[in-house]
Amino acid sequence: MKVVGVIVEYNPFHNGHAYHLDMAKKVTGADVAIAAMSGNFLQRGEPALVSKWTRAKMALLGGVDLVFELPYQFATQKAEVFANGAVSILSSAGCTHLCFGSESGDIDSFYTAIDFLNMHDSEFQKNIRYYLSKGVSYPKALALAFQDVKPGEEMADLSKPNNILGFQYIKSLQRLETSIEAVTVKRKSAEHHDEHFSSATIASATSIRKALFSEQGKLDEVQSLVPESTYRLLVEHFQEFGRFHSWDSYWPYLRYRLITMSPAELAQVYEVEEGLENRLISCALQAASFADFMQMVKTKRYTWTRLQRTCVHILTNTKKAEMKTVTEPNYLRLLGMSERGRDYLRNRKQHFTVPVVSRLSAFKNEQIELDIKSSRVYALGVQPDRHASGIGDEFKQHPIYLPDEK
């Protein structure tokens, strides 16, 4: 039996994702597709547009059979930790293949690059340290250091964002010593961060979010760029809550926390380091909005996403000590399943290496406490006054089940 895994955020699930998923099943001949999906806060340090439950629905309607949550502890981290967590989940769930999108589209080019870098490791690491010492961010230093070791044409270009992710996935596969086979599909859209629609039906999630956050809330404008099911779910969310989740909704809370914390207390928060605490507090006192705050805090030393992730940890009050408990997810939090996914679970879950969590009440675990807390905070992002009976209550939510249409 072939089981393909994908590592996703689906923020939101769009035509490019649908294409990748179809190709992933096609090229691997998989019977079942499993997604390791970030929860409510994402790797770029942003709240997801819509909740993980709505995004799990999008995934199921788009053809995924099982959606497992990538826990907060991995989802809100740099690429390396993110990749480790996601690959570990796919491995625990019995995947035989991992399929990722890349600018390269050629899986051999990744292995060649990895072998080459292993051979030139000391020079590569020295270059990275050199660029870091010049005050640039880590991803930038990595890209520059990579170019300096003069990679061949046959290697994946690690200065491209999706190639870097793929590179990290393969390194995780090796590190975790799984038997999963990696495959890659060339991305159909333009650059990951391209903000302008590049074609009639394929656009980056970034450009879709930009349209959704524009002043008029241009839902119509994204209709051609996402599957009908995604569009319907976006409309439903907007009708219910009147807005999509964005940092703007959380800014009052972030600011409130920053202006009531002592620097010493703030320094206990994960990723608040090197005196950043004083800078964060003094900017919070001045800034008029989250965008304004980020502009003030930003330095060459930190990437925008690294700083946004730090803000997520401050918002959720996640301490350094809480993020150091484990190196791999030790549960599979089930967000959704198709009929095929349910059958797969029934037959296979006794062979899984970690427990599947369908109901929170039956499971106690330090790591999952972070997921619960982050969901409560996430819920404050829309209509905070309407929580008559418990906010962001993960205990009441059951996995979404999508039976086959008869």
Added chain:
Amino acid sequence: MKVVGVIVEYNPFHNGHAYHLDMAKKVTGADVAIAAMSGNFLQRGEPALVSKWTRAKMALLGGVDLVFELPYQFATQKAEVFANGAVSILSSAGCTHLCFGSESGDIDSFYTAIDFLNMHDSEFQKNIRYYLSKGVSYPKALALAFQDVKPGEEMADLSKPNNILGFQYIKSLQRLETSIEAVTVKRKSAEHHDEHFSSATIASATSIRKALFSEQGKLDEVQSLVPESTYRLLVEHFQEFGRFHSWDSYWPYLRYRLITMSPAELAQVYEVEEGLENRLISCALQAASFADFMQMVKTKRYTWTRLQRTCVHILTNTKKAEMKTVTEPNYLRLLGMSERGRDYLRNRKQHFTVPVVSRLSAFKNEQIELDIKSSRVYALGVQPDRHASGIGDEFKQHPIYLPDEK
């Protein structure tokens, strides 16, 4: 020279306060009147309707010559600590008299009660412990214990709220060994907590606030109950901000903090004791409003005001360690002065026992940091999105000066 001190909250300054102030000056023959006034958060554990700056203006327009802020560390405490802080401020500022309102109206009745209780101290304390062990609140235990020692008719009835305050003021005068002479003026209004207007022009601050918070924002209804100057300032505030400060505005922040704090972290907050932290967190997850939350949290063991004060400390993130730095205010934070007040300061402040703080930038002190932090939090209670250039910025605010009309 005679200088009369009053201990006030002026939330808001009303006709009853104006009457008391006139009488205080008259019966003492004072040349100068000084108020020790709570800052933005009050002894009952509530945010003040309008900021301490607006309330200082009300006080000056009502006939006070100097307004000093009772620091957060004393203003948000039980009667005994509140009284100590306020009496210490009046003493530091050179007051010769302290005038308070009481149900009794007879100063001798207080001294008689104090002497009597000193004589029956062991029985009195035993009674208090007995009632506390029955699970009632401290003020209630005090009142019951007082009745049990069979006080004479000639003693102030300490089961009345303003008599208890007066009792604490006099005990503070004795404890601090000041030479200040205490006088009392019989209160003109009905009971302190009377919610219904008791006469055409005198009503309790509680009933005035109730009218201001009613759905229609009945400013007109309070017009006859407050001086014209207070009315004007209330209207100005309402026109600028569209609401008065109340717990409702802070509830989203309080809830957010409670749902993101661990019990251990919450237990570090001042007055969070005896496992209250778990109760507070679980109620915050369920409650739909602050009123709802308080109803859930309330037990016989704690008074409503004690619990509200605890909520203020959680809101401002004030730790136990921060509240134990000093036993008396070690500065006089000047909020406002009349021309007469300014002259008095000029001539006398070199004799004051603690420094007068007119500009924050020139003064560093742990205690005043609490005042600064609480002002920043307080500012979030109205239009939190309009803080383009610094929120609750105490550094930009100068003392209010009210020159004589020529």
